[in-house]
Amino acid sequence: MGKIAINIATGTIQTKDVIVGIDLGTTNSLVAIVRSDTRQPIALREIDGFSLVPSIVHFDAFGNTVVGNPARELLISQPERTIYSAKRLMGKSYKDVYDHKGFFAYKVYDDGTDALVKVQIGDRFYSPIELSSFILKELKTRAEHVLKMNVSKAVITVPAYFNDAQRQATRDAGRLAGLDVLRIVNEPTAAALAYGLGDKSRGEQTIAVYDLGGGTFDMSVLRLSDGIFEVISTNGDTYLGGDDMDNAIAAYWAGLTGMASAENISLRQELRVTAEKAKKHLSTHNEFNGVVNGVQVSLSREKFNELIQPIVDKTMLCCRAALKDAGMQTTEIDAVVMVGGSTRVPLVKDSVSRFFGKEVFDQLNPDEVVALGAAVQADILAGNNTDMLLLDVTPLSLGLETMGGLMDVLIPRNSKIPNKAGRQYTTQKDGQSGMRISVFQGERDLVKDNRKLAEFNLTGIPGMPAGLPKVEVTFLVDADGILKVSATELRSGVAQSIEVKPQYGLTDEEVEKMLMDSLTHAKDDIKIRALVEATTEARQMLDTTAKFLHKHREMLEDDEVATTTAFMNKLEKAIEMQDKDKIQQATESLNDVSRPFAERVMDAALKDAMRGKKIV
Ligand code: ADP
Ligand code: MG
16 A cells, blocks of 8 residues: 655655654754755754753653653652653763762662663663653654654764763664664764755864753864764763753842742742743843742843853863864864854853854754754765765774783774774684683773773684684774674684673763873873783793793703703893883893704704604
């Protein structure tokens, strides 16, 4: 039975499956599509005209849910059943959120393990993936309602600093909501795309994205060349945003009117709601007048600016830090994109514009721009837009542990994804039947300073002398940044692989710290790497020599054995002293003294062989 789908929102015939773009925000979420007639991205609106769905889920006593504005109204009166900011918990363990546990008015459950965190409501437990899926389901339903067609494919955005675990969690939430998540895209990248900055014809550009939302501030510097977005640096504050402005106003009024001590829940609610109303009003007017609990309250733009100055100042410090990390001056930034509802505040806009010394991109709705960009990306994936190409990059290097605990990078940081890399390894011991493959993420030379993602054993390698097996390890990062690692012993075909879904995530501060550490420790790391390499080589030399002495004792003179042993001891001492130069010298000396006997033994063996004897 053939059906013609007519897109009610755009009044056009839908020929292809629609792929929607979704901004799954900490405070607000929304869906957007690219209109098939005008080719412009638009946010989908309900009849009420609103596109934003507050990212809040309320659970009643029976486990039924409501999402969005109706849930928001229950925030203060039923805090233990009304879940906000679930995004902050994505891909995290209890340990990860422990420091901010006071932020959550609902119960974040601690099971005492490193496992992913859950939220407890009554006697039920919900994972952040499930919580996010309720929001995504609501968005899917809304989109279907507006478009009058089935919606099953989506592009979802995440913060640039989200790691593999958090991206995977977002993708899982989509799947749980009945959405096939075709791509996970970085929020700043989406914002830049919405402004058409991804156009290949623009050449190389550096873009700053300033994103001040409800409870988070993200600053990103992107480099765009040949249609590829590269995140050069990120900075921000995961607990700073428009909510802090509301709180500043509420505290100011409470102080003035003596409502400060009020424990009354509905009064607190009213204060906060009116404070947010005042803030929004002051984005376009100079004066606000209202009533809270029968008391007149007012606020001028001037006073408001004074109240929020510390918040704005904090964001400017982050901008500075992001530029410093990127090694850039403000003059090197080609475009500044404003994202997040809080950038509607004139003081914010002016401060950012002044800091970068240029006009900012603010023509699109700042709270919709990320979703619009996701829709643009969806349109590219649908094959409707060939002027743009979009690739993301890996935020941190991916590699393996090799001898001496060294990090062997297979896919360097900032590599375009999807990406594939492979390298061959071999065994260290004769007859070794297994090989441990440990996968790490990070920029340091020693794996112990990086983050372990996964580990597995390649077993069943047939007995062979050390160095003979050829174990090929392949890293495959798919378009969503999910890593698949496989290892194959090429001579025997023994193979094993895993998909990396880390146990719990890194906070953005940790990613930041890992990058900073790699810079601060770069010199030390090079020294340590040289030492580890020298030590590994020395140990191999000692091992071979010891074996040799044991096997061919009868062919050597006593003083030769004594000399060799002395040189071996000297090398052991050098290793103990951890002096790279001494180790290398001692290794060479040992090699020099042992070479003549080695050659003699070889000659003898050859002669024996020619006499028809077996080499032992
Ligand atoms: P998030 O990305 O965190 O989900 P949004 O980008 O939707 O959040 O931003 C939400 C914040 O924007 C809220 O604090 C809200 O009060 C604020 N906001 C929305 N509109 C305005 C406005 N006109 N003036 C000032 N702040 C606004
Ligand atoms: Mg946002």
